[in-house]
Amino acid sequence: MKLTQNQKRLIRTLVGAAVYAFGIIYKADSSIVxxxxxxxxxxxxxxxxxxKAIKNIAHGQVFDxxxxxxxxxxxxxxxxxxxxxxxxxxxxxxxxxxxxxxVDKSRKSIASLMDxxxxxxxxxxxxxxxxxxxxxxxxxxxxxxxAGEKIPLDAVVIEGNSMVDTSALTGESVPREVSKDDNLxxxxxxxxxxxxxxxxxxxxxxxxxxxxxxxxxxxxxxxNSENFITKFARYYTPAVVIVAALLAFVPPLVLKDAAFSxxxxxxxxxxxxxxxxxxxxxxxxxxxxxxGGASKSGILVKGSNYLEALAExxxxxxxxxGTLTKGVxxxxxxxxxGIPEKELLELTAYAESYSNHPISLSLKQAYGSKxxxxxxxxxxxxxxxxxxxxxxxxxxxxxxxxxxRKLEIPFAETDGAAGTVVHIAINNLYSGYIxxxxxxxxxxxxxxxxxxxxxxxxxxxxxxxxxxxxxxxASQISIDKVYTELLPADxxxxxxxxxxxxxxxxxxxxxxxxxxxxxxxxxxxxxxAMGGLGSDAAIEAADIVIMxxxxxxxxxxxxxxxxxxxxxxxxxxxALTVKAAVLILGAAGIASMWAAVFADVGxxxxxxxxxIRMLNVKKLR
Numbered sequence: 183m184k185l186t187q188n189q190k191r192l193i194r195t196l197v198g199a200a201v202y203a204f205g206i207i208y209k210a211d212s213s214i215v216x217x218x219x220x221x222x223x224x225x226x227x228x229x230x231x232x233x234k235a236i237k238n239i240a241h242g243q244v245f246d247x248x249x250x251x252x253x254x255x256x257x258x259x260x261x262x263x264x265x266x267x268x269x270x271x272x273x274x275x276x277x278x279x280x281x282x283x284x285v286d287k288s289r290k291s292i293a294s295l296m297d298x299x300x301x302x303x304x305x306x307x308x309x310x311x312x313x314x315x316x317x318x319x320x321x322x323x324x325x326x327x328x329a330g331e332k333i334p335l336d337a338v339v340i341e342g343n344s345m346v347d348t349s350a351l352t353g354e355s356v357p358r359e360v361s362k363d364d365n366l367x368x369x370x371x372x373x374x375x376x377x378x379x380x381x382x383x384x385x386x387x388x389x390x391x392x393x394x395x396x397x398x399x400x401x402x403x404x405x406n407s408e409n410f411i412t413k414f415a416r417y418y419t420p421a422v423v424i425v426a427a428l429l430a431f432v433p434p435l436v437l438k439d440a441a442f443s444x445x446x447x448x449x450x451x452x453x454x455x456x457x458x459x460x461x462x463x464x465x466x467x468x469x470x471x472x473x474g475g476a477s478k479s480g481i482l483v484k485g486s487n488y489l490e491a492l493a494e495x496x497x498x499x500x501x502x503x504g505t506l507t508k509g510v511x512x513x514x515x516x517x518x519x520g521i522p523e524k525e526l527l528e529l530t531a532y533a534e535s536y537s538n539h540p541i542s543l544s545l546k547q548a549y550g551s552k553x554x555x556x557x558x559x560x561x562x563x564x565x566x567x568x569x570x571x572x573x574x575x576x577x578x579x580x581x582x583x584x585x586x587r588k589l590e591i592p593f594a595e596t597d598g599a600a601g602t603v604v605h606i607a608i609n610n611l612y613s614g615y616i617x618x619x620x621x622x623x624x625x626x627x628x629x630x631x632x633x634x635x636x637x638x639x640x641x642x643x644x645x646x647x648x649x650x651x652x653x654x655x656a657s658q659i660s661i662d663k664v665y666t667e668l669l670p671a672d673x674x675x676x677x678x679x680x681x682x683x684x685x686x687x688x689x690x691x692x693x694x695x696x697x698x699x700x701x702x703x704x705x706x707x708x709x710x711a712m713g714g715l716g717s718d719a720a721i722e723a724a725d726i727v728i729m730x731x732x733x734x735x736x737x738x739x740x741x742x743x744x745x746x747x748x749x750x751x752x753x754x755x756x757a758l759t760v761k762a763a764v765l766i767l768g769a770a771g772i773a774s775m776w777a778a779v780f781a782d783v784g785x786x787x788x789x790x791x792x793x794i795r796m797l798n799v800k801k802l803r
Contacts, residue, residue: 188279195275198227202268220264228255228271249423254453258775261443261450266775270454273783300368300390303334306378316368316385327366327377336388337366337379344375389713422456429769444771451768454778455761465750471796472746480729481739482713488725491708492743496688497680498638498736501673501702502645502655504695505712506629506733507620511540513548514601515617519594526614530606533571533578536561541602542569544618564588568604579607586612601651619651625734627659632737636744639688642680644673644702673702693736699723710736746796753789760785 201223205216228251235248251274258267304311306324316334319325324340327333333346345357348370357373360366366379369390385391430449434442469486476483483489503509516523531549534542535558546553560572567588568581579589586593586605593612596603601619605612630641643664645652652666665676677692684690692699692706703709703723711724712731721727728735764781767773773781 191275191279194226194230195272195279198223198268198272198275201226202265202272205268206265217259217264220268221259223268224255224259224271227268227275228252231271231274232256249419251454253423254450254778257446257450257453261446263447263775270775270779270782273779276783276787300332300334304328304331316388319381319385321381321384323381325379325381327372327379329372329374329376331372333366333368333370333372333379335368335381335385336383337368337381339364339366339377339379341378342376344377345373347371347373419456422453426450426452426456447775448768448771451773451775451778452765454775455764455768455773455781465753465793467790468746468749468753468793468796471794472742475796476739476742479735479738479742480732481735481742482727482729483739484725484727488708489743489746491689492691492726492740493747494687494689495638495691495708495740496684497640497642497690498633499642499644499677499680499690499692499702499706500661500733501692501694501699502643502647502652503620505693506626506643506655506659507622510621511544511602511618512621513544513616514619516614517594517616518614519612521608521613523614526606527616529573529576529578529608530580530604530616532558532573533561533569533580536571537563537569541604541618545604545616577609579610580604601654619654620647622655622658623731623733625732629733629736630659630661632734633740636737636740638740640680640683642676644668644676671701673699674705677702677705691736693728693733695731710739742796749792749796753792756792757785757789 201219205219205223208219231248232252235252238248251271255267255271258264258270300316302313303316303319304326305314305319306326311326319335325334325337329344339360339362341362343359343361346360346366347357348367360377365382366377367390368385368388383389426449429452430442430446433445434440466486469489472489473483473486476489500506513527516527518526527545527549528551531545532553534545535553535555557574558571560570562570564570564581564585567585568579570577570579572578579585579591581604583593583595583603583605586607589607589610591607591610591612593605593607594615596615596617601617604616604618606614606616633641640663641661643652643656643661645655645664645666646668647666649666652664655661656664665672668676677690680690689707691708691710692702693710693712694700694703695712699711700723703711708726709724710726710728711721712733713721713727713729726739728739760781764773764777768778
């Protein structure tokens, strides 16, 4: 069995620790024997570090942690502090093991997403099913997805019923039922039925491919904190080497009775303490953990810079349709005049039964019973007005106010109605109206409430819908401001106005899902797209993608962001405080090499353990 790098490092560390322990217990009379034992332990534990430092120097990369650890430990051996020199390298390797474990755990949380990549697609070509690579399937081809298989490409169901596990994309454990005409997203798993579907996107443009691309490239965009630490380490490391050299050589030349070995020991302590491992390792790891934790919840963050910016969000601006609402018409109100409401709805549903218009579909859904087409005759659909049909021998006219005026039928004015109004006349007598409106998402109200709890100063809604509809939705979910009847260009203009009311350091996030939202998503400090049903243009323009289409996940993302930054700040304060204290004590000759080991390796281990807490997203909610 081939050993992994971590397993090899663990074995080397354990063997080195055993030899080191033998040297401590044995207490050889001869200093030569003692040197051989400790030198053996040093080569086993730190030989690789020294070799790496030499290779890096050969490539022009002198001042890194390998160089600092090598020079400090070799120096300790040179002045006879064998046990301490080996201990520094041994504990450094223990710290490296913790680092490797933390990075692996963080990578696995994100790499688990990679399991959503389908290995094959069953394509119907001629009369047979061929198993091919998803890359080879074209738009319009028919694929079969058997129970237990991953959905290989985005498609629409043409035959079959099944339950689909969407947890890999959305983080939601409850399966979704699909049947004819439902959309399938690649990367989900078909649970229990055979589905036949028509491919709607090539693999490179499919949901699974885009998600993998987002996750793989997320780490390429560094946060301000990461950039600072990278620059800090570049100047910090050579500076401490120069200070250590001055500490070793200047005092013996200047101070009377100053022993060179004593000041060299202090300089070596100074070098060990000064290694910036805790900062260099833990800060990128914190952001990596934050991105991995967010992905478990169905929140895809395209870079640690966006995760950092989320913590400073002051204003969250929403699109309405498809973002806060489902984008699906539903009957909200039935107002009858001289006829029972149930009968009015039934006659209207029958009159509209031959149309596939969204309004007609919502009326049929509200009616809820099977349509008997034999009851309907003489259907006349009038584009822009409505429909006239004979139902059970009665003439039913259903449409907008223009239809009523066209038929010269007096009707109730409903200009303030918060939705689309369908007026109904039976046998040329006005019989009432039905209000149809977009339905709010179940968690829309919770989303706004959670954002206010997260100290977001202002929530705003921008919509192209009418004033009555926009204000109704805003009042239902307690949004602070609403702007209605906006074109895409108007939304950008409103966004510019909102930029002027936030603080200089504050960020503005925009949440949308449609093609018309792409310009606003790109303009906002942080663009957040609804990824489950959102348009490709919106997802492409956004910095963060909510795969579950739940607006309440925005508050979760902000919590994850704030927790990540909190951990980053904790690690910076911990590392700099402990190191500064031990550096001063070491230079003064008070702190020993053991204190230096804690200040370097101990702090690094504590910082890493603190950073990997970000992977436990459940505790953040």
